[in-house]
Amino acid sequence: MPRIHENDKLFWRGIWVLAESAGNRLHPVTLELLSRARRLSAGLHPVEAVAFSDVPESEYPLLARFGAETIRVIPVAAPGLFREEERAEALTRLIGKYRPAILLAGATIQGRSLLPRTAALVDCGLTADCTGLEIEPASGALLQTRPAFGGNLMATIRSDSFMPQMATVRPGVMKADPLENPVPPRILREAPLPPPESGSWKEVVELLRDSRDAHDFSSAELIIAGGRGMGGPAGFDLLRKLADATGGMVGATRAAVDAGWVPYGMQIGQTGRTVQPKIYLACGISGQIQHRVGMQSSGRIIAVNRDPDAPIMELADVTVVGDVFTVIPQLLNLLQTRGRT
């Protein structure tokens, strides 16, 4: 794949958002990014969604409702099979042909694997895991903000020396804002991809396994998260029981993921997911900064910890000082009793 060195900014126009689907539905981060792309464009740049053909056509009107004026569809040989080499090459080809100024994707498992590969092929920069995006008025450059140095400061990065400007953005940090009067989008179908010559199928299997384990926290109203204090996989079974009884989803700290108790898809924090549920119940979690950056915007935070001085207790709206193996069974009992009355 030839690298693209044409870098005269005048030739680069448009904001592209990579559309991602989770099952038969669009991933909510796509709608968040389209809404932000509309704001960034301020009518100067066309806003386009780039959709591999496994994004269901029934979701195209939703792309338009959140701001896609054009939908570029790239046919894939095996829909649903995420083969990143193949997709990165297709995106690179499209970038070389149409020269978008900005390409945005969700900091999801797919976005995090596809965009770095594409940026390397195109030979441009990429800011991963952004939490803020603005346009610098004087230059028109994309200002990309993300936590740095363990979340202790926010860095604003510009990468317009080599086009396009690419960023992945954390799900849940930008607002999805529908248009009142969307216009029907132009739908442009690109040429199909050539069949893969060779492939690391091990990589494909790993990606599929990762995405199976991935938790889509974006619509969760209640997250019950466990940390090292849950003691092991059995502790997480207890949290799953509580989640079943309340309709919540179970999340985890990196300590629990690194211990192999739960899969990475459940990790919340700087190197995991960013979540914003109405209620976040933190069980046996100390509340280190790297965890807090992923959950501190939750509506109400409840912490259960046997250490009254744990940092999470300061952040929490409601604190319960006690052992999780006493408090959670009590909570389950209470819910069951209430359910019967």
Ligand SMILES: Cc1cc2nc3c(=O)[nH]c(=O)nc-3n(C[C@H](O)[C@H](O)[C@H](O)COP(=O)(O)OP(=O)(O)OC[C@H]3O[C@@H](n4cnc5c(N)ncnc54)[C@H](O)[C@@H]3O)c2cc1C
């Ligand atoms: C670059 C970098 C990125 C990172 N990214 C992330 C990230 O994305 N997400 C993340 O979570 N961490 C991340 N970390 C790790 C982070 O610094 C902490 O180590 C981690 O969050 C601690 O997890 P924890 O709270 O489960 O464990 P601990 O800090 O060990 O806390 C366990 C808590 O459980 C309590 N406890 C123990 N037993 C019980 C019991 N029976 N009942 C009640 N309470 C009990 C203890 O009092 C303690 O407060 C990152 C670190 C680095 C350096």
